[in-house]
Amino acid sequence: MFRHQKELQFEVKVDRPDPMLARQIQEVLGGQFGEMTVMMQYLFQGFNCRGEEKYKDMLMDIGTEEIGHVEMLCSLISQLLDGASPEDQAEAAKDPTLAAIMGGINPQHLIVSGTGALPTNSVGTPWNSGYIVASGNLLADMRANLHAESQGRLQVTRLYHMTKDEGVRATFRKMIARDRYHQYQWMAAIEELEQKNGVVVPSSFPHEAEEESQVEAYRFWNLSEGTASAEGQWATGSAQDGSGDFEYVAEPTARGNIPYHKKPSDSLHHDLNNNKVKSSF
Structure with missing residues (x-):
């Protein structure tokens, strides 16, 4: 009330x-x-x-x-x-x-x-x-x-x-x-x-559940010109929960695949076939 x-x-x-x-x-x-x-x-x-x-x-x-x-x-x-x-x-x-x-x-x-x-x-x-x-x-x-x-x-x-x-x-x-x-x-x-x-949200999803990806929880990727970001505690200090130490990755490289997507249905008129439709007029 x-x-x-x-x-x-x-x-x-x-x-x-x-x-x-x-x-x-x-x-x-x-x-x-x-x-x-x-x-x-x-x-x-x-x-x-x-x-x-x-x-x-x-x-x-x-x-x-x-x-x-x-x-x-x-x-x-x-x-x-x-x-x-x-x-x-x-x-x-x-x-x-x-x-x-x-x-x-x-x-x-x-x-x-x-x-x-x-x-x-x-x-x-x-x-x-x-x-x-x-x-x-x-x-x-x-x-x-x-x-x-x-x-x-x-x-x-x-x-x-x-x-x-x-x-x-x-x-x-x-x-x-x-x-x-x-x-x-x-x-x-x-x-x-x-x-x-704990300091991470949500705390109910444990670090161990990240499995092989756990290492990525501590890496700072340098993805802009310059290296000034390396001076921060986020790049050289320890995680706030004490679970690991941060690592500065000066020259990160892509680790994934090149995505490939199938063409959608022709009925969506995506113009991907390069086939010009002949006019009936």
Whole structure:
């Protein structure tokens, strides 16, 4: 059961309307790494979680918090759009300074949502459920969550420097701080799961099952110009689980066969026979 509380998690109050900024903030609302994505990602991971109750409880806690963050951003966008209208745009066009601001307004904020937030990114692309990861493998999902929070926090910090509105910045600071905690949270869960099951996903497929291919788990293939990649630990160090040492292959050679595929049926009109069909006309 979900219950809505009218008060927001943190205060949302802008200094002045700014339609251009409202458009930019749409990215961290409905973009690939926006709040809608992490909200749905954590909730679906939680809904589908089986096994230890603490992981499900944690996912539902954070997923529910993200619902509140979506509402916060919707409120922020709405406040930034206060007073925006087609007439205002026309009037603003007479003043070059105002035109630069109003000219950047997302037309859909006027036409579609009536000066409200939209479930889209900053260029109007609708939010896509394909953005979320909910695989049923806890370690794989927690790593995806860390990635999502890293990208989300990066985008909000970039937006922070794109405005001087102290009210907006105050809201951003709260979100940036929460995103930092969320990264700590996922790192803690990842460390716990790695200690329990190992660092490779899925841990249920043992190294031994790779049989003759095991050696390929430690080789770095140099497949671009230069050899700078040889300087990394991925090329000269040991595997994180201690199962072997990495090997740098400076001049790798192909070890497979040349693929050969049979021609498809002529009814597929592949033009591979080089036979020109005579016209009956």
